[in-house]
Amino acid sequence: MRVFYQKSELNASKNKILAKSIGLVPTMGALHKGHIMLVKRALEDNELVLVSIFINPTQFDNPEDLKNYPKNFESDLQKLKKLKGNIWVYAPKASDLYSEPITAKLFYFGSLESTMEGANRKDHFQGVATIVQKLFEVLEPTSAYFGEKDFQQLKIVIALVNQEKIPVKIIPCPIIRHSDGLAMSSRNKLLNPKHRAMAPIIYETLQKASALKEKHSPVQIESWVIDFFELHPEFELEYFTIADAESLQKTSILNGTKNRAFIAVKLGHVRLIDNVKF
Ligand code: AMP
Numbered sequence: 001m002r003v004f005y006q007k008s009e010l011n012a013s014k015n016k017i018l019a020k021s022i023g024l025v026p027t028m029g030a031l032h033k034g035h036i037m038l039v040k041r042a043l044e045d046n047e048l049v050l051v052s053i054f055i056n057p058t059q060f061d062n063p064e065d066l067k068n069y070p071k072n073f074e075s076d077l078q079k080l081k082k083l084k085g086n087i088w089v090y091a092p093k094a095s096d097l098y099s100e101p102i103t104a105k106l107f108y109f110g111s112l113e114s115t116m117e118g119a120n121r122k123d124h125f126q127g128v129a130t131i132v133q134k135l136f137e138v139l140e141p142t143s144a145y146f147g148e149k150d151f152q153q154l155k156i157v158i159a160l161v162n163q164e165k166i167p168v169k170i171i172p173c174p175i176i177r178h179s180d181g182l183a184m185s186s187r188n189k190l191l192n193p194k195h196r197a198m199a200p201i202i203y204e205t206l207q208k209a210s211a212l213k214e215k216h217s218p219v220q221i222e223s224w225v226i227d228f229f230e231l232h233p234e235f236e237l238e239y240f241t242i243a244d245a246e247s248l249q250k251t252s253i254l255n256g257t258k259n260r261a262f263i264a265v266k267l268g269h270v271r272l273i274d275n276v277k278f
Pocket of ligand 1: 027034150186
C-alpha cells in the first residue's frame, strides 16, 4: 500500500505503472466495514485501487458537524493495509483540491436534489458533486464505487457523470449493517452508549413499514412512521419518504419493486440516514 498527500505525486507514480483499470473509492475516512466492502469490490475488478480520504468541507452546511466529523487516519491506514492488493491512498489537504476561497461549483440536478438530503442539508449535493468531479478529473479512475447507504448521493453522482460526460463507470454497492441491523456509518462512533443501543430501531422501523405495504398506502405508512417516532421522543424524525427509486420523488402508489423508503433521524446531536428497497 502507498500513501499520497498530493495529486501531483500520485499522478507521477500512476503514469509510470500504466494500470489498465483503476477503481476509485471516495471516502471521508473513519473507515468501517461498509467502506472496506467497497474497497474489496474495487480490488476484485481493478489492477489498481485508489482510496481517497478527505473530509470535504463544501458538503457540510453546519460548521459544528464538520468540526466533529470522526477522524482516525492511522487506524484507517491499518485497516487498508490488511487487505491484499494494489491499494493507493490519496489523503490530500483541501489546498490540493480547492483554491481559496473554498467553494462549491454550481450544478443543476433538478428534482433529484430538491428532496430528502438535498432539502434538509443546504447545498449538500453541490458540495458532493464538486468534490466527486474534482476526484474524477484528478485521479481519472475507470470505475468508481459508491454505497447505496447514500442512495440519493449515488443518483446524484450518476447524474453528474452523465451531465459532464465523465468517462467513468459508477458501481453501486449494497448497504453493510451491524449484526443488530444498524447501517454502518462513521457517525455511529459519535453516538453515546444509550443512543447506540437504541439506534437499531431505525432499521427495524423501515422493516416494519415495509411489512405494512401489502395492506396500506404510502401515505398511511408514512403517518404510521411519524406516529411511531412521536412515541419515541429520543429520536427526532427529519423525514421518512417512500419514493420511486429512479426519480426519488415521493410515490403515492406502490409499483412493484421500484420503490425505496428513506429515513433521516437525529439521536441527540447525531444525524443518521438509512434506506431499504420497498
Ligand atoms: P463516507 O465516508 O461516509 O463519505 O462514505 C464513503 C462511501 O462509503 C460512500 O459511497 C458511502 O455510500 C459508502 N458507505 C458508507 N457506509 C456504508 C455502508 N454501511 N454500506 C455500504 N456503503 C457505505
